Amino acid sequence: MDWQVAGHKKQLEFLEQTIKRGRLAHAYVFAGPQGVGKRMVAHKLAQILICENNQACNSCKQCKSFVLKNNADFIELGGSEAIKIEQIRDLIYKLSLKPYLAQYKVAVIDAAENMTEEAQNALLKSIEEPKPYTIVILITSSPDRLKKTILSRAQKINFGVVDYDGYKYLLPLKLSTAQKALIQNFASQKPGLALKIAMDEEFLSMLANTEKQLDDFLSEDKSKRLLLVNQLSESETAELLLTLDLWQNRLESELRKNPHKKLADRIALLGESQSLVRQNLNAKLVLVNLMLQADYA
Ligand SMILES: [Zn+2]
Structure with missing residues (x-):
């Protein structure tokens, strides 16, 4: 079969x-x-x-x-x-x-x-x-x-996770190397999500943006980070949850390559933030809290 x-x-x-x-x-x-x-x-x-x-x-x-x-x-x-x-x-x-x-x-x-x-x-x-x-x-x-x-x-x-090598043959051939890297980074071990992203041009370009946002969020530049917090807190709840989940995926795939405590702590914080957003807490407060805690992590 x-x-x-x-x-x-x-x-x-x-x-x-x-x-x-x-x-x-x-x-x-x-x-x-x-x-x-x-x-x-x-x-x-x-x-x-x-x-x-x-x-x-x-x-x-x-x-x-x-x-x-x-x-x-x-x-x-x-x-x-x-x-x-x-x-x-x-x-x-x-x-x-x-x-x-x-x-x-x-x-x-x-x-x-x-x-x-x-x-x-x-x-x-x-x-x-x-x-x-x-x-x-x-x-x-x-x-x-x-x-x-x-x-x-x-x-x-x-059902458990599936490694990238286990599903990469199912990805469309037309994808560029950069697009494949995005999928590998954000959907590693999640073939269902990977294929969904791969079939959706808009999702792919959104991911490139999500990657940049994550870099900004983890950067040293305070003004960049606050701007981002402001911008994200205005997005729809579902969209915000998706962003946080994708960030978490991204850090998880990094953690597998290079395990260290700071990353693991940040991943836990992202999970926590998502559940706070789901409980209808003010998005801006949750994001500021995440930003401050991520510094100490
Ligand atoms: Zn049939």
Whole structure:
């Protein structure tokens, strides 16, 4: 089976054996860091299950509609927003209908930890008494935010990071050396993120800017740094979180090449700052605090 997925050999082998033996679970939890390719594996698994040739052949009717994102036997929801009970009820209804063409009906819930309590309870009921043809895949980077009762009903598969060498062959050939270096620096060990960046010209040029910002932030030049704090504190929360996360990725990849305590401390500070921003603390205060602490780190 050609999964066309970077890394995760053991996990793919396990899934392949499960499919061959017809021993699929009705619910899976794909857990692991963001951007390592969990969603890609979930999509591939879904496609294999609904493909007329059971192999994600890309040429049968089912695969074609899957690729065009209008396959009635595949349902996907989730993202960065809260997942509400109405969405889960709608999902459960769609899952209750028999598959149109496939043997299975597959649902993927991305960032499943964003399900509200009620949404999780509703989903739990449906995975406790699943229809024989339904498969639900929950993707999460924080499995601890899922109800224990859901975790206990689902088969959990853990995904780890993947080295750059393990996925670089999947990057588009047209990328320049500088672009590849950016991807390697900012998405090292995260093939999902790396491919997303590689396909997106705008993201790539934004990264070049992010790199410059990080240099400014760590420079000795106080005015540059304050200007940057001012500028960043005016960006949207999601954008600010992305910047901090990318900075963290960048320092993490540096840390792997050249481990020292100062870097490790700065990485911890970046993680802390992100959680403060998520708690709706004033962005400017968080950034000033980060700037001051990074000096002492
Ligand atoms: Zn097919």
